[in-house]
Each structure stands twice: as structure tokens, then as C-alpha cells.
Amino acid sequence: MSSPSTFNGWLGHDPSSAKGSMRWQSFTPKTFTENDIDIKISHCGICGSDIHTLRSGWGPTHYPVCVGHEIVGHVVRIGDAMKDKFQLGDRVGVGAQALSCLKPDCEECSTGNESYCSRMTGTYNGKYADGSWSKGGYADYVRVHGHFAIKIPKALKSEDAAPMMCGGITVWSPLKNNGCGPGKRVGIVGVGGLGHFGVMFAKALGADKVVAISRSRGKEADARKMGADDFIATAEDEKWERKHSRSLDLIVSTVSSPDMPLNSYLRLLRAKGTFIQVGAPEDTLPGLSAFSLIAKGCKVGGSSIGSPHEIEEMLQFVAEKDIKPWVEVRSMKTANQSIVDMEDGKARYRYVLANESANQAKL
Structure with a gap:
């Protein structure tokens, strides 16, 4: 060779x-x-x-x-x-x-x-x-x-x-580093290349509940096959942010649109919840109200790909769990x-x- x-x-x-x-x-x-x-x-x-x-x-x-x-x-x-x-x-x-x-x-x-x-x-x-x-x-x-x-x-x-x-490690890293597993309710924003990994990984890591979040219901059936327990369509479900308020411990956002309803996503977090952005828009993220953070003591952060040892860990996990x-x-x-x-x-x-x-x- x-x-x-x-x-x-x-x-x-x-x-x-x-x-x-x-x-x-x-x-x-x-x-x-x-x-x-x-x-x-x-x-x-x-x-x-x-x-x-x-x-x-x-x-x-x-x-x-x-x-x-x-x-x-x-x-x-x-x-x-x-x-x-x-x-x-x-x-x-x-x-x-x-x-x-x-x-x-x-x-x-x-x-x-x-x-x-x-x-x-x-x-x-x-x-x-x-x-x-x-x-x-x-x-x-x-x-x-x-x-x-x-x-x-x-x-x-x-x-x-x-x-x-x-695509896989970009969501694996924030899920693992923010405690995804039993006792956690997790939301994945965007059901695309990254988001579909997020849904499967969160489910396989043992989260109590996995919620897929998308603009429409066009991918709902797929998301449920991937392991989602619930689905939120932000452009179709009336008052979705109020209905699902304080329901999630961790949200990982994979979308790359600068016009995302960020403040509404933060309403979904429980007290001390965490929102992690991994999608990278070509424009700035929307502004957010300080009270979206202060009122519940929640955190907003980001995550970038993952280290070699994290990739190795992810691949071994996927092989053991037979994730496709x-x-x-x-x-x-x-x-x-x-x-x-x-x-x-x-x-x-x-x-x-x-x-x-x-x-x-x-x-």
C-alpha cells in the first residue's frame, strides 16, 4: 500500500x-x-x-x-x-x-x-x-x-x-457533557442531519423523555421512529411554548437559522435547565430577554464538535447499542x-x- x-x-x-x-x-x-x-x-x-x-x-x-x-x-x-x-x-x-x-x-x-x-x-x-x-x-x-x-x-x-x-459527535458531546440520561427530559431542536442523531443518542442514553422540535409536522413520524416520545411543531402548534412550559431539563439546538424563536425555546426549560446551541448560522442569533435566564436560573451555552477521545467513546457506544x-x-x-x-x-x-x-x- x-x-x-x-x-x-x-x-x-x-x-x-x-x-x-x-x-x-x-x-x-x-x-x-x-x-x-x-x-x-x-x-x-x-x-x-x-x-x-x-x-x-x-x-x-x-x-x-x-x-x-x-x-x-x-x-x-x-x-x-x-x-x-x-x-x-x-x-x-x-x-x-x-x-x-x-x-x-x-x-x-x-x-x-x-x-x-x-x-x-x-x-x-x-x-x-x-x-x-x-x-x-x-x-x-x-x-x-x-x-x-x-x-x-x-x-x-x-x-x-x-x-x-x-454530525454525530456534534450532538453527542453536549448531550454527554450536560448529563443526558435517566432522570433527564431532553429536547432536540431541528430534525435534520444533526438532529436525527440527537434524538437517537438521547433515547439510547436513557433520557426519561425525548422531545423533537421542528417547524412543521412533516418529520414527526420519522422522529418517533428514531425514538422521540413527543413532538412540537413550532409553526403549527398553537401556544406551544405555553403548553410545554417548564417541561425540559436540556435542549440541544441543531438549527442554523438566525430567526429561531430563542426566547420561546427557553420557556420550555425547567428551573436550572440548560440550552446548548450547536447549529452555526451565518448571521447572529436573536436577542434574548435577561428574565428568560434569571427567572429560572437557566444557562445558555454552545458546543463545538468533540475531541478524539469523545469520538472514540461515541463510536463504541453506537456499536454496543446497535444505533443505525x-x-x-x-x-x-x-x-x-x-x-x-x-x-x-x-x-x-x-x-x-x-x-x-x-x-x-x-x-
Whole structure:
């Protein structure tokens, strides 16, 4: 096994690439170091972050960019410092982070919070110290620091594991870190790629009650199949915030709309409840009343992806509980159409791109 000197992938050259104008081209990856591994990609999930980045929605993107940070594949090259951790052919996953400083005096890295390191480098559109830019998983290969690659449990299919590397961990981390489990009543805002993981995880973690919250009832049947005990349709249910007032201990919001009814969501919290935002709008969040917090002593916070050890914990949990994400596998060749369909809300509930050549090879 080996990797080529140049990789190939779908490159976006300007904001119009988010509308399906990426081009399959070759590119040179970052310089290989003793800490790196090369992965032959078999699957890559499509994340909303990909579209935000392609269109420069969160700020100027460095073009050309190859997006994709829900990566699964097989190790084909190993740096000397990583030979005790990996063997050629290992099946691994990579999420939204490709590097952090990893210094022992870093408060975040030294405590297992690498995703919050101030020198965090994203799996794509991130700048390395040598001046090169990270390229993601809409490609045939990816090169990353081995610390941020996680072995995939044998019980998990690659197409199921891929969307967990970002979509799954983004909700797993705040659920675990905010006490989701027996004795807790949990709400998940948004029944999409992230939200469907949130519903399944909250149920599997043993929450007393799981409530899916969406604008309409179009996804209610699906949400209940995923494990939701109740459903709130904010655009259809009259006085929903009053009816369900003080009913939830924890709310995780996965939506990326800046016009969310934030104050109404906070009415759903019980005393000392917690609201965690994980969706990232391209605009600011709406304002909120101080009394929404003071009157019940509730907290509002945020959460960003998760550390390598959290991803490993999540994958083991999913394997043990036999949790099956709702995915649609599409050919890597369809990347342009697939991001358009994703933006149009057609995914039910995560698209995963598959490299036919990699999946046919006997690695």
C-alpha cells in the first residue's frame, strides 16, 4: 500500500461552487511528517459546514477548497511517530479537526479538549504552519495528523460511521457533557442531519423523555421512529411554548437559522435547565430577554464538535447499542448534485459519498 504524491478531489473555486460547480482536479497535500498518516477514502459524509464553507458563508474561504470532514477510509501510509498506533489497512475515521498544538502546557490539549485549542486546524480550509491549506474528504485520499484519526469498530459499517465523525459527535458531546440520561427530559431542536442523531443518542442514553422540535409536522413520524416520545411543531402548534412550559431539563439546538424563536425555546426549560446551541448560522442569533435566564436560573451555552477521545467513546457506544443512522449512500461522482440536494433539504437524513474504486479494492 502507498499513497500518490498528488491527490484528487472536488475543488470549489469561488462561492458559486455551493450551487454545484465544484471541479474534480488534482492537488498537492501538505508536506508529510512523522506524525501524519495518509488515508484512502472510501466514504465521506456531506455536512452543512461544507456548504457554508463553499459559499464563504462563515467568512472568506481560501479557494480552491476541498470540503468534507466526515471521512472513513483505510490507512495507506504511516509516519514513523504513528507506527505504534496504526497498521497499514486499518479502517479509520477523521472528523472536523486535523490538528491542534498538542503542547503539554496547552490548557485545552492537555485536558482532552483539543477541539477548543486556539490553534485548532480544520480538516479543510485550515492553514498549517508551513503555509499550506488543509484539504478534506471529497477526494480519493486525505493526509492528517494521526492523533485525529480514530479506528472504526468492526461492528460499524463505513457508511454509518462517516456522518458520525462530525454530525454525530456534534450532538453527542453536549448531550454527554450536560448529563443526558435517566432522570433527564431532553429536547432536540431541528430534525435534520444533526438532529436525527440527537434524538437517537438521547433515547439510547436513557433520557426519561425525548422531545423533537421542528417547524412543521412533516418529520414527526420519522422522529418517533428514531425514538422521540413527543413532538412540537413550532409553526403549527398553537401556544406551544405555553403548553410545554417548564417541561425540559436540556435542549440541544441543531438549527442554523438566525430567526429561531430563542426566547420561546427557553420557556420550555425547567428551573436550572440548560440550552446548548450547536447549529452555526451565518448571521447572529436573536436577542434574548435577561428574565428568560434569571427567572429560572437557566444557562445558555454552545458546543463545538468533540475531541478524539469523545469520538472514540461515541463510536463504541453506537456499536454496543446497535444505533443505525438514517443515511443515503451516493457515488462520489454525484458530489455536485448531492450538495444541491442537501441545501434543498432533501436528505433523509445524511448523504454519504462513496468512492467506488476504494470500496472495490481489497485493502
